[in-house]
Amino acid sequence: MKKAILKGPRDLKIKTLESPNLNLGPDDLYIKTEISAFKIGTDRGNYEGADIVPGADPYPRGVGDSNLGTIEKIGSNVKNFKIGDRVVTRAEHQSEYIYNQNASIVKVPENVDSEDAVFCHLYTLSAQCYRKANFTPGENVAVIGVGVLGLGAIALGPLFGARTIAIANSEIRLEMAKKMGAHAGFLSNDEDLNQKLEEYSNGQGIDLVILTANPWPAYKTSVDIVRPGGRVSIVSLLGRGEKELDFNPLALETFYGKGIHLVAVNGESAYLYPHGSTERHNNRGDRFSWNNLCDYVLALMSDGNLEPKKLITHRLDYTDISQAYDMAFERNKNMLGVIFKWNT
Numbered sequence: 440m441k442k443a444i445l446k447g448p449r450d451l452k453i454k455t456l457e458s459p460n461l462n463l464g465p466d467d468l469y470i471k472t473e474i475s476a477f478k479i480g481t482d483r484g485n486y487e488g489a490d491i492v493p494g495a496d497p498y499p500r501g502v503g504d505s506n507l508g509t510i511e512k513i514g515s516n517v518k519n520f521k522i523g524d525r526v527v528t529r530a531e532h533q534s535e536y537i538y539n540q541n542a543s544i545v546k547v548p549e550n551v552d553s554e555d556a557v558f559c560h561l562y563t564l565s566a567q568c569y570r571k572a573n574f575t576p577g578e579n580v581a582v583i584g585v586g587v588l589g590l591g592a593i594a595l596g597p598l599f600g601a602r603t604i605a606i607a608n609s610e611i612r613l614e615m616a617k618k619m620g621a622h623a624g625f626l627s628n629d630e631d632l633n634q635k636l637e638e639y640s641n642g643q644g645i646d647l648v649i650l651t652a653n654p655w656p657a658y659k660t661s662v663d664i665v666r667p668g669g670r671v672s673i674v675s676l677l678g679r680g681e682k683e684l685d686f687n688p689l690a691l692e693t694f695y696g697k698g699i700h701l702v703a704v705n706g707e708s709a710y711l712y713p714h715g716s717t718e719r720h721n722n723r724g725d726r727f728s729w730n731n732l733c734d735y736v737l738a739l740m741s742d743g744n745l746e747p748k749k750l751i752t753h754r755l756d757y758t759d760i761s762q763a764y765d766m767a768f769e770r771n772k773n774m775l776g777v778i779f780k781w782n783t
């Protein structure tokens with residue numbers, strides 16, 4: 440089997456490893472990868488050797504966590520999946536693997552293209568930026584940073600009932616944002632940004648900012664543009680691998696004075712009306728478990744309303760994987776959605 444291994448900063452190689460043992464445990468699935476998707480922000484940081492990410496393994500380590508493949512064999516206890524199912528998992532960039540049926544895995548509806556479905560975990564995180572900040576339809580939402588997660592938030596905004604405004608650091612990305620459904624777009628270094636947002640929102644202001652960029656200036660823009668009493672959903676890993684902070688992030692005039700809410704978006708969130716855990720509730724578990732949230736995003740794709748593949752700029756053979764990492768390292772603005780093909 441083939442697997443992408445990061446041996447150290449900027450040293451990514453495809454390794455040939457022994458194929459997995461097919462004596463499966465009862466909950467195991469054997470999956471062959473069709474494609475995997477590049478998660479630019481986090482993957483680039485790992486590639487650069489940026490500050491240690493919580494939970495990151497030491498070198499050498501695998502990379503990536505959006506993998507779409509087909510189930511080829513199942514363990515004796517597997518009931519919800521069958522051979523031939525197309526699934527999306529959080530497995531790393533590799534050609535085949537064993538995966539536990541109870542881990543983060545969702546079945547892809549038949550009419551959803553693999554190139555859309557492979558982004559479902561990333562788009563689920565984009566959706567969490569709305570959910571965790573108690574988004575209400577009709578609100579004005581500014582998405583700062585137009586990378587994969589930012590574009591996901593932009594694409595979902597109109598479906599959720601948001602007026603969605605992209606705030607990028609390049610014109611190219613503003614164009615891409617428009618293609619994904621942004622109602623408006625501005626550059627973050629526009630000297631008249633606040634005034635333009637005020638005009639765009641008819642003086643109502645930005646209710647929710649979704650921050651998907653790591654640099655502190657992007658955070659500063661967030662707290663500057665959010666309206667008094669508004670919320671900032673922070674999904675980026677602020678300051679990671681960036682210049683040091685040179686201002687007070689909780690300055691009186693922005694944090695206290697405006698009475699804003701800062702919300703960390705880090706994965707699952709509790710549901711307002713949870714299922715009970717008794718027999719009567721059928722032990723359904725968390726209504727907003729990650730897999731259930733992913734199912735919802737896949738349903739939006741199945742309806743034909745959400746098409747991440749519109750943002751695919753590169754389709755690469757797995758042997759060329761390090762090209763994508765180098766482009767991310769150079770912060771190439773023409774590269775956004777990247778798919779690695781694993782038909783080994």
Ligand SMILES: NC(=O)c1ccc[n+]([C@@H]2O[C@H](COP(=O)([O-])OP(=O)(O)OC[C@H]3O[C@@H](n4cnc5c(N)ncnc54)[C@H](OP(=O)(O)O)[C@@H]3O)[C@@H](O)[C@H]2O)c1
Nearest residue numbers: 479480481584586587588607608627652657674675676770
């Ligand atoms: N919370 C979680 O569970 C979680 C999970 C996954 C990822 N993340 C984090 O989420 C973030 C977004 O991921 P991603 O894959 O979408 O990353 P990405 O592709 O790097 O997107 C961030 C974008 O923001 C841009 N940017 C930087 N400063 C800006 C500014 N001042 N104004 C406007 N745009 C600015 C970046 O441009 P440059 O390239 O020029 O800097 C980049 O295009 C990353 O920090 C990642 O580590 C968090």
